[in-house]
Amino acid sequence: MAPIKLYNASRTYQTEWETQFPWLRKASDGSERGFCTLCHVIITPYKASFVRHEKTSFHLSSDQNLAVEPTEHASLSYGALPETLSKKSISKARQLKAGVLDEKSENDYLQFEVTSGNQSTSKKIKLSPNSASKSSFSQLMQPAKAPKKSYEATRRYRTEWETQFPWLQKAPDGSEMAYCKLCHIVIRQHKGCLVQHEKSNFHLSRDGNLNVEQTKVPIQSCAALPEAPLQTRKNKARHLKAGGPEEKSKEYIEIEWTSVDQSSPKKTKLLLDCNSQSSPKLIQAAVTPKKSYDATRRYRTQWETQFPWLEKASDGSESAFCKLCHLILRPHKGCLVQHEKSDSHRARGWNLDVEQTKLPIQSCAALPETPSQTSKNKERHLKVGGPEEKSKEYIEIEWTSVDQSPPKKTKLLLDCDSQSSPQMIQTAMASKKSYDASRRYRTKWETQFPWLKKASDGSERAYCKLCHVIIRPHKGCLVQHEKSDSHRARGWNLKVEQTKLPNQGCTALPETPSQSRKNIQIGLTSVDQSPLKKTKLLYNGNSINGSEDFGTCFGEFAATLDxxxxxxxxxxxxxxxxxxxxxxxxxxxxxxxxxxxxxxxxxxxxxxxxxxxxxxxxxxxxxxxxxxxxxxxxxxxxxxxxxxxxxxxxxxxxxxxxxxxxxxxxxxxxxxxxxxxxxxxxxxxxxxxxxxxxxxxxxxxxxxxxxxxxxxxxxxxxxxxxxxxxxxxxxxxxxxxxxxxxxxxxxxxxxxxxxxxxxxxxxxxxxxxxxxxxxxxxxxxx
Ligand SMILES: CSC[C@@H](O)[C@@H](O)C(=O)COP(=O)(O)O
Ligand SMILES: [Zn+2]
Structure with a gap:
């Protein structure tokens, strides 16, 4: 294939060209090239190129002497999705030109439907009075002839290109053109154009293939990818990811990689040039992943101000962790906001812990009567001292955090249009009846869950004394919480306090010490920090001598369990x-x-x-x-x-x-x-x-x-x-x-x-x- 000639880098696109070539616009790929809005092809920024293009049968078959004048719609979608005039529109235009339709007299412009994929948008087509010669008018009157097939018209999109270009798909407009899934632009169905597009900065900046993460290199000695240039290596890696044809004929190593969509890791094979000049190091260097977007992200402690339910994940990563939902989240503020809005999180009611104590301002409109998510959000904004606080009126409220720390004062935003009363505020805040509102805390649960107490926020919710989290007053939730890693890590069962070892020659613990008995041995302090309790330490029967008081050996020091x-x-x-x-x-x-x-x-x-x-x-x-x-x-x-x-x-x-x-x-x-x-x-x-x-x-x-x-x-x-x-x-x-x-x-x-x-x-x-x-x-x- 002939190499694609690149235009002179010093050239710039001239807007005035568009007067002469109404179909022309600047290419939206960031380059200085032109773009034919009819043919959807990119053209080098030379006037001669445009002239040449205009004469091509490809263009002519699209043009039909119709000067397209982009409307707002057109400029909005310009350069993105294909916009091809439907056949119906073209034939209508022909009829207008020929005076068959009288719309021409009403308006110089004709509102046309332009199809773009499955969508159709309105567009104005200006009928150019001087553009068509009489002959072309009469031509137009003729039933539309099948256009002479141009070189382009005979080209077909080839699905096999997708192996080499994973970003490629057939244009969704029904044409034979190619379409870049990353850049959302239509490209000529020409391999050279695809190669060219792939190299464009526009595309490279969107390239989703830089997320290969090497986890293991099972083959120890092999020449790998070239050390330079980076782009080449990236391309090779991409080829491999796409399972390109080369894979079959050459050596490769298996790598695991994660996709940009964060789906589970996939295995793929990485091509190796087995000319053995290189070392495993080289392999590593070649495939060492470019840090993915997430890999460079850091957890930020300051987020915790806005999201009281947040903490850094305890897995050593930079991920965030929702203390209520026990979910690891991406360290991305957008994700946290998203999570906070999620039903599952809201069901855990982190934001139902505002406790209104006083309403110092007597007459003010407050939250909407039917507190929607908006009102909750307003409260939250207030709790975190959001930007609105500065510009509006507010009342001060006291609230307790989920962590049961001392009550904090905060300001509650008010819409000071004075239609409402403090009662309304109260109603607004009280009426957030949730599923949980009808539930009651049951003291008897404490028998089964020794770590449990009623939340001290006045609600009916449960509270874990170990994890310091509020839990829904639902037995299933308690069971669930008890099983959670975070809870178990806090050793719910460490509440026995060893006070003394009354006898020196005795083993304290049973032979197979479970966690709870180990705890007895190491003598932990009670979780609730209550005054010292006496407990009994188990003796082992091995130390018994005949006729000894059996109780001395077992009973007297036997630890009774809750x-x-x-x-x-x-x-x-x-x-x-x-x-x-x-x-x-x-x-x-x-x-x-x-x-x-x-x-x-x-x-x-x-x-x-x-x-x-x-x-x-x-x-x-x-x-x-x-x-x-x-x-x-x-x-x-x-x-x-x-x-x-x-x-x-x-x-x-x-x-x-x-x-x-x-x-x-x-x-x-x-x-x-x-x-x-x-x-x-x-x-x-x-x-x-x-x-x-x-x-x-x-x-x-x-x-x-x-x-x-x-x-x-x-x-x-x-x-x-x-x-x-x-x-x-x-x-x-x-x-x-x-x-x-x-x-x-x-x-x-x-x-x-x-x-x-x-x-x-x-x-x-x-x-x-x-x-x-x-x-x-x-x-x-x-
Ligand atoms: C294998 S059935 C044994 C039962 O009938 C009984 O003897 C027994 O020991 C256990 O009874 P169970 O009611 O299952 O606790
Ligand atoms: Zn039995």
């Missing part, structure tokens, strides 16, 4: 017991009393290892339900009547129910009682009467009751067993499992482990034809 901690603990223990095979197949269960005496019980027929704190039921000491899970499909565990037996009869702190195979097998090798002796793990069991730990050489006896088709039918026999064996801390249920209890959950857990071990040993001894109930002397002679 409702939420207890809920968490049950979930954790369920997972643990599942892994031991104690609560598989939805069987088995756990119930623990919290420090306020509330009995927490898991739901029935659910996978116990997957339950969540909010799935638990809370009962009082009579077994009455205090709170149920919000998921109404959850039913109370069938084990509940059995758990309640131990609570009521023995006043214990926790009851566990295991379906352990060891327990089941043990019930198969014994009759009415499970008996073992002379096993070290017996020392891990408490005597329910003496409250002392059993000795190694004591005999451990556990009653065995027969199973029933329904769990609830075990109540009678279990009650009898408990009464008949007051020392026992467990009841075995034949072919079913075992119930174990303790004064604290730690005791119950620890004893359940010891029991299980002893059941297993007894079963294994039976396999070895030995009797675990027999004294060792029985075997001394073996």
């Amino acid at each position: 409702c939420m901690e207890t809920r968490e603990l049950i979930c954790e223990l369920c997972r643990l017991f599942y892994s031991l095979g104690w609560v598989t197949g939805t069987g088995g269960g756990i119930s623990i009393k919290d420090k306020d005496g509330g009995i927490l019980v898991a739901p029935s027929r659910v996978q116990k290892e997957r339950i969540k704190p909010e799935d638990l039921f809370k009962l009082d000491s009579d077994g009455q339900i205090l709170s149920s899970p919000s998921n109404a499909s959850l039913k109370l565990s069938q084990c509940t009547p059995l758990f309640m037996l131990a609570y009521k009869l023995l006043g214990v702190g926790a009851v566990l129910h295991s379906h352990s195979k060891n327990a089941v097998l043990a019930t198969l090798i014994y009759g009415k009682e499970f008996r073992v002796t002379h096993l070290e793990m017996i020392k891990g069991i408490q005597d329910g009467v003496t409250k002392k730990a059993l000795r190694y050489d004591d005999e451990l006896v556990v009653p065995i009751i027969d199973n029933t088709p329904f769990e609830k039918d075990l109540v009678t026999s279990m009650e009898q067993a408990i009464n008949a064996y007051p020392s026992s801390q467990a009841v075995l249920v034949r072919r079913h499992g075992v119930y174990v209890w303790g004064d604290t959950w730690q005791q119950a857990k620890s004893m359940a482990e010891c029991f299980d071990y002893l059941f297993e040993v007894a079963v294994d001894m039976k396999r070895l034809h030995m009797d675990a109930a027999a004294k060792p002397s029985l075997y001394e002679n073996l």
Whole structure:
């Protein structure tokens, strides 16, 4: 292809040319070139070029001697979208010229419809009286002949160009012309013109291809893109992004890149010249991204004045973060404004925290009666001391911020046209009834959410004591908030304060310390900064010596947990017991009393290892339900009547129910009682009467009751067993499992482990034809 000749850079476009060439305008691409408004082509700024162009059949076929006079419409869209006279318009013009239509007499101008893509606009066409010769008039009278096909007219737009020029598409005007999606101009359907256009500053300034972001260079040694010039590299990168034809024949590396529209990263292949002169460094240099628009942006702390809900994102980036919506936002003021207007953000009501306290000005028109977004915006402007404040009247109000900081005074803008009264202001401000307005804060939520209190702004909203954010008075929102990273990062469960370690030779924490227990260990101060509280520190049963007071080892220093901690603990223990095979197949269960005496019980027929704190039921000491899970499909565990037996009869702190195979097998090798002796793990069991730990050489006896088709039918026999064996801390249920209890959950857990071990040993001894109930002397002679 012949190279495109560039015009002399010193040339400038002359407006007076337009007198001679009415179709001519200055090109809108920032250059000094001319633009044919009929053909939509750019022409070098030489008079000779225009003359030449005017004679081309391409132009003639468009012109038809019609001098177009741009109207306002035309100048507005000039240079942008194509404006092609519709055939209907041309034929009308012809008829006018020929005097077939009489509109000519009324007006020298004719209002024409000009089609541009799908749109049509009005335009005036001046009929040039001297332009057409008589012959051309008579020509016009003839039915329109198909114009002689010019070189241009035979050209076709080629879709395959789009591979090379990702900014390209077919002109939306139905013609065969090309169209730049970035510059919004029509270009001749000529590859040279496309290349030329791509190099123009106008286009380059709009070039969206400078956003390639290299994340990894998996190929280590390859020649990459040339070091210079920059534009060439950009072009290559672009070619690759577009998956140009070269890609197939050469080596490439895979890169990830993000598009200007911030959509998720895409993978693409980057072409490499594998002539091996270059190093990976070069690759890197070549593809090192031009900083995208966002990459150069910085978070600005001063935005927080205007947007009280804003903080810098905690992910180390320069992004902004909405404290209410927990959303990361682009560090762009426009985006923040946009976000603030969003329904989701407004539903979180950051701006409903203005509290009007006094109206010092007595007579003033205030906010509109039906407070629309505008009034909210007005308030906001005032809160942030917007520009209007300076020029208008205002009243002073006190308001509290979402961060619960001391009330601030601010000025409320008033439209001082004095039609309104302070009442109106009040009405205006009070009438912002939202969805939330009908909701009420419920104190009982605090049981489940210890970090919760009622917002102190007088509203019905909830407030997180840890995150210092106001939350909608909606349980779902509380649950949601509790799960949020920001909340969890603040360690809602750090409210136990360790005061002393009463005994030096004791381990404090259970073996698998969950976050809450770790917290006990590190002794954090209470979130609400209330005076020191005493708490009990767990002892580990390993330190027990036989016959020690069991309570000394467990009970006295056992940390009692609040409702939420207890809920968490049950979930954790369920997972643990599942892994031991104690609560598989939805069987088995756990119930623990919290420090306020509330009995927490898991739901029935659910996978116990997957339950969540909010799935638990809370009962009082009579077994009455205090709170149920919000998921109404959850039913109370069938084990509940059995758990309640131990609570009521023995006043214990926790009851566990295991379906352990060891327990089941043990019930198969014994009759009415499970008996073992002379096993070290017996020392891990408490005597329910003496409250002392059993000795190694004591005999451990556990009653065995027969199973029933329904769990609830075990109540009678279990009650009898408990009464008949007051020392026992467990009841075995034949072919079913075992119930174990303790004064604290730690005791119950620890004893359940010891029991299980002893059941297993007894079963294994039976396999070895030995009797675990027999004294060792029985075997001394073996
Ligand atoms: C596998 S079903 C087991 C149940 O019938 C029962 O024995 C049990 O331990 C659990 O009862 P649940 O009501 O699911 O808590
Ligand atoms: Zn069971």
